[in-house]
Amino acid sequence: xxxxxxxxxxxxxxxxxxxxxxxxxxxxxxxxxxxxxxxxxxxxxxxxxxxxxxxxxxxxxxxxxxxxxxxxxxxxxxxxxxxxxxxxxxxxxxxxxxxxxxxxxxxxxxxxxxxxxxxxxxxxxxxxxxxxxxxxxxxxxxxxxxxxxxxxxxxxxxxxxxxxxxxxxxxxxxxxxxxxxxxxxxxxxxxxxxxxxxxxxxxxxxxxxxxxxxxxxxxxxxxxxxxxxxxxxxxxxxxxxxxxxxxxxxxxxxxxxxxxxxxxxxxxxxxxxxxxxxxxxxxxxxxxxxxxxxxxxxxxxxxxxxxxxxxxxxxxxxxxxxxxxxxxxxxxxxxxxxxxxxxxxxxxxxxxxxxxxxxxxxxxxxxxxxxxxxxxxxxxxxxxxxxxxxxxxx
Ligand SMILES: [Zn+2]
Numbered sequence: 001x002x003x004x005x006x007x008x009x010x011x012x013x014x015x016x017x018x019x020x021x022x023x024x025x026x027x028x029x030x031x032x033x034x035x036x037x038x039x040x041x042x043x044x045x046x047x048x049x050x051x052x053x054x055x056x057x058x059x060x061x062x063x064x065x066x067x068x069x070x071x072x073x074x075x076x077x078x079x080x081x082x083x084x085x086x087x088x089x090x091x092x093x094x095x096x097x098x099x100x101x102x103x104x105x106x107x108x109x110x111x112x113x114x115x116x117x118x119x120x121x122x123x124x125x126x127x128x129x130x131x132x133x134x135x136x137x138x139x140x141x142x143x144x145x146x147x148x149x150x151x152x153x154x155x156x157x158x159x160x161x162x163x164x165x166x167x168x169x170x171x172x173x174x175x176x177x178x179x180x181x182x183x184x185x186x187x188x189x190x191x192x193x194x195x196x197x198x199x200x201x202x203x204x205x206x207x208x209x210x211x212x213x214x215x216x217x218x219x220x221x222x223x224x225x226x227x228x229x230x231x232x233x234x235x236x237x238x239x240x241x242x243x244x245x246x247x248x249x250x251x252x253x254x255x256x257x258x259x260x261x262x263x264x265x266x267x268x269x270x271x272x273x274x275x276x277x278x279x280x281x282x283x284x285x286x287x288x289x290x291x292x293x294x295x296x297x298x299x300x301x302x303x304x305x306x307x308x309x310x311x312x313x314x315x316x317x318x319x320x321x322x323x324x325x326x327x328x329x330x331x332x333x334x335x336x337x338x339x340x341x342x343x344x345x346x347x348x349x350x351x352x353x354x355x356x357x358x359x360x361x362x363x364x365x366x367x368x369x370x371x372x373x374x375x376x377x378x379x380x381x382x383x384x385x386x387x388x389x390x391x392x393x394x
Pocket of ligand 1: 308347
């Protein structure tokens with residue numbers, strides 16, 4: 001496919017130009033493209049058949065707009081054949097949790113376009129009322145600034161633009177791909193982004209803590225990613241990821257939550273704050289009985305070892321440092337015993353085991369703190385979304 005550089009002003013046949021005209025995108029302008037997408041800053045000349053392969057929203061829209069020349073009809077038949085063979089399934093109801101009003105938002109004229117398409121002959125290549133750009137159908141993606149659409153289209157056209165295993169992908173790209181793939185139902189891209197996020201925010205305590213200790217993710221600190229990803233997952237309706245992202249955000253001080261530039265819808269903010277309170281309460285109660293646990297363990301072990309609980313002060317640290325945390329990474333057994341207790345090897349091992357068992361118990365309750373079903377249910381839900389996105393029947 002050939003591309004053509006050089007911005008050129010958009011011309012409409014049925015509307016007068018606005019003051020800030022979008023310009024042709026440097027990369028996503030293919031001379032053999034057969035549709036032009038218009039956003040606030042860019043025009044994209046792309047291919048109906050390729051977008052239809054990836055997106056049920058575009059597929060439906062192009063059919064409604066009234067392509068119908070014999071050539072285009074063959075093109076569509078090819079697309080349908082590919083989908084039948086499982087190459088690119090596009091059923092709109094497969095991801096029932098991500099159906100959006102994208103088609104309503106595409107253009108204020110979409111209803112009239114549909115009527116026109118219904119009444120128009122299949123022979124016509126365009127709705128008579130539709131906009132064109134140099135003779136090509138012009139689709140106004142109303143409300144899109146263009147940067148996000150550019151990322152989405154590059155993920156479609158450029159094999160190397162986005163890999164779900166590349167965690168150096170920018171947070172901005174991850175978020176744009178998640179939101180726009182959901183809005184326009186680019187099912188495979190959406191699934192890849194969900195897989196990538198879920199790998200970075202796993203639903204098992206040990207796996208989560210191991211990643212939680214890493215500093216960077218998606219070109220930022222992990223902490224900076226969490227709130228933005230939670231916001232995006234809410235917007236993209238990725239239910240199964242919400243509790244783990246709520247948990248990841250709960251460790252922030254309440255002021256960081258309240259004044260975070262990533263604003264959550266009010267009810268989700270309430271969920272975060274209340275869940276954070278419950279989680280902190282559970283951890284505080286647990287931390288406060290650490291000394292008792294140590295004495296019990298020493299007693300149960302009938303320990304008389306020098307330097308252990310029965311041999312003078314065993315409490316060597318300040319538990320206050322652990323009070324008020326909402327992070328189970330902070331109270332990992334070995335770390336706590338190292339910091340806070342003197343104990344013989346045997347009692348130490350018992351205490352670490354006891355602490356870690358209790359951490360697991362709190363971890364099991366985390367989804368409930370935020371008002372969700374348990375991890376097993378959520379993992380099943382996530383697996384289902386991923387399987388559907390890949391076109392696998394579950
Ligand atoms: Zn001991």
